[in-house]
Amino acid sequence: MRIACPYCGEREVGEFSYLGDASPKRPHYTIDDGTDPVVLEEAFNEYVYLRDNVAGTMREYWYHGGGCRSWLIAERSTLTHEFKSVQAAPGAGAAKVTLQGE
């Protein structure tokens, strides 16, 4: 498998580590903002554990640890292993919207 790192060019998959689904966003909150702890825990539970088992194109995290140390988001077909795009991932994991109920 070859991954086209946007900084380093096409490299062998052994230079990269895989993290998985890039869709979950880390819930944003501030201490004592009045969020119901149950809601907060539920949001984190979803962020940490719940993943779709995608048959088709998946957006996923890859880390170019053997190269530029960039975290990347790749669109890859889980059926054919074809990479459709590879991009740098700044900010991709942070929730842009506030929690439900806010």
Place this chain on the structure above:
Amino acid sequence: MSGYTESQPFSRTSAKEEDAGPRAVGNAQSHRLRTGGLIDRKAPLRFTFDGQVMTGYAGDTLASALIANGVKLVARSFKYHRPRGIMTAGSEEPSALVEMRSAARREPNTRATTQELYHGLVASSQNSWPSLRRDFMAINSLLSPIFVAGFYYKTFMWPAKFWETLYEPLIRRAAGLGKSAGQPDPDHYDKVWAHCDVLVVGSGAAGLSAALAAGRTGARVILVEEDTRLGGRLLSDGGEIDGMLAGEWLRETSAELEAMGNVRIMTRTALFGVYDGGTYAALERVNDHVPVPGSHQVRQRLWRIVAKRSVVAAGALERPIVFPGNDRPGVMMASAVRTYVNRFAAMPGRQIALFTNNDDGWRTAEAIQDAGGSVAAVVDPRGQIPAAYQAMAKASGLRMLSGVVSDIKGGVDGVRGIVVIGNDGRSQRISADCLAVSGGWNPNVGLSCFHRGRPVWHEDIAAFVPGDCPAGMTMAGAAKGEFSLGECLRDGHAAGAAAAADCGYHKNAGTSAQAGEEAYAISPLWQVKGKGKAFVDFQHDVTASDVTLAQREGYESVEHLKRYTTLGMATDQGKTSNINGLAIMAAASGRSIPETGTTIYRPPYAPVAIGAFAGHNRDENFHAWRLAPSHHWAAARGAVFVDVGLWKRAQWYPQPAEKDWLQSVSREVMAVRNGVGFCDVSTLGKVDVRGADAGVFLDRVYINAFSSLAIGKARYGLMLREDGIVMDDGTTSRLAEDHYFLTTTTAKAGVVMQHLEFCRQVLWPELDVQLSSATDQWAQFSIAGPKTRDLLQALCDPAEDLSNEGFPFMGAREVKLRGGVTARLFRISFSGEMAFEISVPARYGNAMAENLMIAGKPFSVTPYGTEALSVMRIEKGHVAGPELNGTTTADDLGLGKMMSRKKDFIGRIMAGREALTAPDRQVVVGIKPIDVQRRLRSGAHVIPKEELPGPDTDEGYVTSVCFSPTHNQWLGLGLVRRGRERYGEVVRIHDPLRNEDYEAEICSPVFYDPEGVRQRG
């Protein structure tokens, strides 16, 4: 013949040319043609098979040399120990497997058909005792009724324990093929990458044509060929191309390709795997054609080739016909007979009969006659034999029979005659010592199917052709089902030019070479039914009746058929058997062949030695080493090293009088506790954290606060995973307003770096913070013991104030050393003693160790290793890897109070879950055996004193142990349910692995200086 080799009439007497070479024993090269063939008669080679010395010529394979010497019996079969001969002339060979070489280089199951002959070659038959001719285990053949499909499952069901003790050893003795060397492989193997635009696989007419077309456009081309020379079937079949003999065209084409700087030709290189992203794997047999590789040379080389496009011109494989006795030595593939006659000038029989259901088989009869051999008869089941061949038969007096071969007469030494049943129903026996069989050709579709592409049935040629190929791959020539020479040349040229164009090379690819369009008509014939064993899979001894039995028992799916009968599961992967097996299954189950389908093709296409996959990564080079900056100094002092991840760390420093490790370690511990010692701790991960938001960033990744840390101070920090479990710990110091120096454990350095980068890049890119790994940049030493300050004062510039006021506990700043080097000094302690850690640039690592010895001499400084380090941390109750084990929370480790309530941090929310905060969790405690002589062992279970051991009463386990020279007994840390409430309780320590059971007291984990006076002193 129509080829480029000129053959003279085949002589029945021993040829004269052996006079030129060494004398051979026996019937020397009795089956060698006087002239012709791609062999060098001026280079005779002596070789030994089963102790018998024979000669062949340069250019021979072991198989062709054996055939030239009239040897028919070369092997015994896997299950029934049936006598077997040479069937094919290529890597698809199922039968002629021999053991090559001897001692540590012994290699079983080598195909005689691909093994190049060399002077002094030693090969022996395998799977026979006491000899190949009189094989005791041939009795298996008489017992064959119980050796049918699935017999293991049916016969050895009961009683279960007999399987391991009785049945399996017996079966393993009786069945199986060769024996492995059983010694370390003395040869070297290499792994190499290559990159190209167009990869061409196979160098027959189609492959050469493709390479030529692509090469002419300027594309970077790699041409791989598993054989020793280019040409593929051209070497055996000849023909006419562009008005010249095939051999001439081959020479010209090879020369043109070799002259192209953009074309790399790799012979002896078999492509065996197709992987994602245009990555291909090939095995180059660099030195299998010499007795021993030259010095500094590898035996084989594993190539990983990255190609934008590939043209697979892997040819086609001829398939056998299934009939009783079809495994007798002397029953061969018709195309192989043609190869032995034309390419190797070796005539496989005196009287060769042919059995063919297609036109191509007739070409073998032609070739035998052209070479002066004798054709006993051609048996063709087709009602209508093409007129051209009828005419040829008439002209040359060839006996032509419409019918089928229904049985083979003969013995251990092979075929003596064939039984033919005519289409008119009459049976007759014909004398012959060799039968050449052609059941038609199967395009070699394997490589096209490695990404689960399924081949498609093509009725015209009664064979499967490639379906969807892996991305970037095109099949060409016979591999695609184009069987005529003209089609192969045109198809290869078109595929090569198109592949180059896809890579952006549009220069003129020239025109394709031209050749005739010989007809290929076939009427499928899979099986001739009759009495006696008719083999489908020759290597695994699977017969037609095994296939039909599997069908009757419900194993109709080809995947079930394969596993139940082991059809196609031998080292040849069913190259000659799979299609016949599924055709027989289709007939038995009343389905069509395409309905029945094929099994999934998987790499490797041909067997690959494990050594080739390992390459140089074996023994001490199994993985890379990382050496601590003072490694060479430690090695010179005789340190014993231990592997910690990739690192080699000094474990202890034995002294001559010491009789075991425990003595050395205890001495080192006491030297630190009473004086001063030092230890290289550079293996800890080090990360430079810089930027205006560095403190905020650390606040979010650690459970405790770092933005509030004063400049010039260090603080112990604990990180969680997002699920609330402890990830890592370490000390982080603030060197400037916007500069922190973070350390991790040795084991987690890489993981933590990756995690920190994730947090920085993915979660909080708005923070102004940068990370750089500094693990390799700094040599860091822990200096510990009551005399540490004395030693450091001798080392540092006299202006440096190292007093408790000038450098308090948890201080961190730069200091100047005598001699001018700037070091970083941290007043932190893992041992519980007055201690510092000092960092200098890594290149000073050895010098630093030497200087510590010199400066510390008046204080009897003692270097200590990781073992003493571990003893002291257990005595002090510090947690490490065995406690940070991926199941523990901060509170489990006794560090729950560190969790800040004022900020968000990774893991904060999930750490608050009910199960992770439950009061009955197992927490870190100290464990002290009641019997002070008792050796405590980690892994032992903690059970309440009055209870019986079991899952219900298990309350935890011992995680870390040491012999404490300070307390003169074994001590340990453990994870025990509600442990902190149970100090003073006596529990049962139960160790079923070592069969030990004793009592111990639960206590505080801090065995040494619980008030922390010493480290602050």
